[in-house]
Amino acid sequence: MTVSDPVVESVIATISRSATEIRQGLIGRRGTVDEENPSGETQVEADIWADELLGDRLAGIDGVGQYASEERAEVEDCGGDPAMEDVYAVAVDPLDGSSNLKSNNAMGTIFGVYDAALPARGETLVAAGYILYGPITTMVLATEESVTEYELTGGERTVVDRDVRLPDEPVVYGFGGRVPDWPDDFQEYAREIEQELKLRYGGAMIGDVNQVLTYGGIFGYPGLESRPEGKLRLQFEGNPIGYIVERAGGRSSDGNQSLLSVDPDDLHDRTPVHVGNSELVERLEDRVENRIA
Ligand code: F6P
Ligand code: MN
Numbered sequence: 001m002t003v004s005d006p007v008v009e010s011v012i013a014t015i016s017r018s019a020t021e022i023r024q025g026l027i028g029r030r031g032t033v034d035e036e037n038p039s040g041e042t043q044v045e046a047d048i049w050a051d052e053l054l055g056d057r058l059a060g061i062d063g064v065g066q067y068a069s070e071e072r073a074e075v076e077d078c079g080g081d082p083a084m085e086d087v088y089a090v091a092v093d094p095l096d097g098s099s100n101l102k103s104n105n106a107m108g109t110i111f112g113v114y115d116a117a118l119p120a121r122g123e124t125l126v127a128a129g130y131i132l133y134g135p136i137t138t139m140v141l142a143t144e145e146s147v148t149e150y151e152l153t154g155g156e157r158t159v160v161d162r163d164v165r166l167p168d169e170p171v172v173y174g175f176g177g178r179v180p181d182w183p184d185d186f187q188e189y190a191r192e193i194e195q196e197l198k199l200r201y202g203g204a205m206i207g208d209v210n211q212v213l214t215y216g217g218i219f220g221y222p223g224l225e226s227r228p229e230g231k232l233r234l235q236f237e238g239n240p241i242g243y244i245v246e247r248a249g250g251r252s253s254d255g256n257q258s259l260l261s262v263d264p265d266d267l268h269d270r271t272p273v274h275v276g277n278s279e280l281v282e283r284l285e286d287r288v289e290n291r292i293a
Pocket of ligand 2: 097237
């Protein structure tokens with residue numbers, strides 16, 4: 001199955017073809033380097049390597065006007081203005097959850113294709129997806145038409161679910177951050193959810209969100225007492241995941257509104273992130289105050 005817009009299809013094909021290579025290249029690149037990313041997090045060798053690989057390939061596509069990544073401070077101008085027709089900006093988290101590389105746990109690659117110059121609202125996304133490096137490599141891709149899950153092998157993508165929908169009955173939840181750092185209203189909400197659902201938290205957003213898409217439930221990384229804006233980044237994580245979950249029939253929220261409506265100030269802005277079954281996200285919005293709104 002291909003996507004109708006040729007530029008968007010090229011972006012998706014390039015990322016999905018690179019995934020097997022990225023997975024293979026993780027071997028030998030597990031160590032940390034003496035650098036921090038623009039959000040102040042320690043980088044591992046594989047973060048920098050995957051960013052360079054994807055950046056070079058995506059910037060070479062005609063119609064990709066901008067490339068931005070969690071691993072570089074500035075937007076790269078690739079020779080086109082995303083305000084023009086058929087020119088897009090691609091934002092990537094090359095290795096989501098890369099601190100899991102040390103313990104050999106799940107990780108992912110996240111991408112968003114925006115029809116606007118970065119930083120942009122999630123509403124301008126025309127496609128978003130993620131690769132999950134689990135026991136097998138899968139890709140979940142959301143476009144304006146559908147949400148599809150693929151298995152990726154040797155450069156090929158094979159459809160395994162043509163119409164991914166969040167199950168109606170939620171089963172799992174996962175919330176990030178230290179419990180004592182959660183504001184009281186979020187702690188109360190979490191206590192209630194614990195009575196209803198099973199905990200599934202692996203420390204890589206992609207792994208945790210894929211559990212929610214598969215079984216139904218809620219994933220959240222809330223605003224913290226020590227950091228009201230939370231941990232996850234709007235352009236590279238919140239928007240693409242919000243787009244995917246909303247397209248699959250669920251909801252996304254920063255605690256106040258859909259992630260896709262949030263106005264960004266800066267490329268590396270952080271935001272509280274909550275995605276999952278509509279009823280659970282609505283209940284969260286009723287209970288939890290967004291302290292950065
Ligand atoms: O990209 C940030 C990230 O690695 C996410 O994948 C994950 O959800 C979160 O950080 C984990 O943070 P913590 O270690 O605080 O649970
Ligand atoms: Mn990440």
